[in-house]
Amino acid sequence: MKKRIIILSTFALLATSCDDGFEKMNTNPAAASQIDVGYKFTSLLLETSANRYVAWRANLIYGSTMIQHFAATAGYWTGDKYTLNEGYSASLMDTYYQGCAKVVQDILNQLDQEEKPDEMKAIARIMRVFIYHRLTDMHGDIPYSEAGKGYSDGILQPKYDTQESIYMDMLKELDESAAALGSGTSGFGAQDFMYNGDQAKWKRFAYSMMLRLGMRMTKVNAGEAEKWVKKAIAGGVMTSNDDIAYIIHTTESGLNKNGNGEVFSADGNMRMSKTFIDFLTGDPRLDVYAQPGAGGHKGLPNGYDSGTLKAATGESNLDNYSQPNRSSGTGITGEDDPMFFQTYAEVEFLLAEAAVHGWGDGDAAGHYNKGVTAAMKYLSLYGGTEIADADITAYLIANPYDASKGLEMIGEQVWAATFLNEYESYANWRRTGFPTLTPVNFPGNVTNGTIPRRMIYATGERSRNKKNYDEAVARQGADNLTTRVWWDK
Numbered sequence: 111m112k113k114r115i116i117i118l119s120t121f122a123l124l125a126t127s128c129d130d131g132f133e134k135m136n137t138n139p140a141a142a143s144q145i146d147v148g149y150k151f152t153s154l155l156l157e158t159s160a161n162r163y164v165a166w167r168a169n170l171i172y173g174s175t176m177i178q179h180f181a182a183t184a185g186y187w188t189g190d191k192y193t194l195n196e197g198y199s200a201s202l203m204d205t206y207y208q209g210c211a212k213v214v215q216d217i218l219n220q221l222d223q224e225e226k227p228d229e230m231k232a233i234a235r236i237m238r239v240f241i242y243h244r245l246t247d248m249h250g251d252i253p254y255s256e257a258g259k260g261y262s263d264g265i266l267q268p269k270y271d272t273q274e275s276i277y278m279d280m281l282k283e284l285d286e287s288a289a290a291l292g293s294g295t296s297g298f299g300a301q302d303f304m305y306n307g308d309q310a311k312w313k314r315f316a317y318s319m320m321l322r323l324g325m326r327m328t329k330v331n332a333g334e335a336e337k338w339v340k341k342a343i344a345g346g347v348m349t350s351n352d353d354i355a356y357i358i359h360t361t362e363s364g365l366n367k368n369g370n371g372e373v374f375s376a377d378g379n380m381r382m383s384k385t386f387i388d389f390l391t392g393d394p395r396l397d398v399y400a401q402p403g404a405g406g407h408k409g410l411p412n413g414y415d416s417g418t419l420k421a422a423t424g425e426s427n428l429d430n431y432s433q434p435n436r437s438s439g440t441g442i443t444g445e446d447d448p449m450f451f452q453t454y455a456e457v458e459f460l461l462a463e464a465a466v467h468g469w470g471d472g473d474a475a476g477h478y479n480k481g482v483t484a485a486m487k488y489l490s491l492y493g494g495t496e497i498a499d500a501d502i503t504a505y506l507i508a509n510p511y512d513a514s515k516g517l518e519m520i521g522e523q524v525w526a527a528t529f530l531n532e533y534e535s536y537a538n539w540r541r542t543g544f545p546t547l548t549p550v551n552f553p554g555n556v557t558n559g560t561i562p563r564r565m566i567y568a569t570g571e572r573s574r575n576k577k578n579y580d581e582a583v584a585r586q587g588a589d590n591l592t593t594r595v596w597w598d599k
Contacts, residue, residue: 159451
């Protein structure tokens, strides 16, 4: 397994190391038609999980601090202070379009050329949806229908599709892909090291993403949201932690390492946010997620540098604040830790929300309790001690579901359960408004003291794909951190 991943990491690096702009981003990644498509699929999973570059900038420096999971006094942690670093903000777009976006298109082309079974194409289409839904949720309107087609179709300057049209197509893709899947093992077999070719699990993942995307539209198109949420539930979403979509990583070199783990190895500036530590007080996840500071668990407030922190609190020693749990063998910061795409816990919380809206079975409390339980149980996949059933029961007794504030409680639990998957934490907060976060107002911020609503486009697009870039900005709004994407109303 390790040898195969090392070989595929080398292929992925060759496929993605050559360019900055869409003209080269959309070329064939190493003219690799002779490479087994299963090897390419393994590489795709690793690239989608992403390396240290994008995990550091998009996921942690921006995502984790805007959503107040982490805080940092270092100036380059720009998301903590709502300042702009153009390269950091565009890092997901730069990385995905140079890498997995064109690899997945190459895979789809090869599957067609080699007349592979429909179930293999369906799995690749599901991964394409995952890649582009993460991109569009971060940026809004993006190249979609013409992206990745520089080599196959000669499209070197792809148009930007509206986020609404992207969502409609992604939902269609999930619907058709799920219908093409059966219950056996796909042609990818063990080269699919997320589900080992298990078509039934891919089908549940497809419907679970459909549930996620359908719920994303609740405030902008409730009718379509209800339609797709009901279709996802009827199709069959995840039913246990055995269905979780996650990538296994190792400490071998290259793309094998967990990108978040590589950041934790290189950067010791982040601390647990005061907002998050305060929420986790009395929660059995606290000691899984965090290591106490010198005087016990204490969160660092967001929006300060060392000088302003001293002025505001009287102290500036970061050793006094809780860190992410770095304990060997039991922590969450390892380079060989798994990277999660979607969990069963998140699915249960979405089902709870669907029940609140009247789109599900009506048992919001039951789904809420299952979600909390799953969110605590799945943490054992990091390799740490499993949270005991008795501790989970005690937490639920002390914090029972309250229908009068159901959406707030569900939103808070999604926030807690998606810790380290900051892309999803950030998207769900923008959609729901929960948890209630107090913005910071650091001197020099570019948002007038409001939490950013999107990330900017890759700066090279202003020159290399100017016409399409300009059309997208004119349609969507200014290319800055405060313009809202389509579903964020």
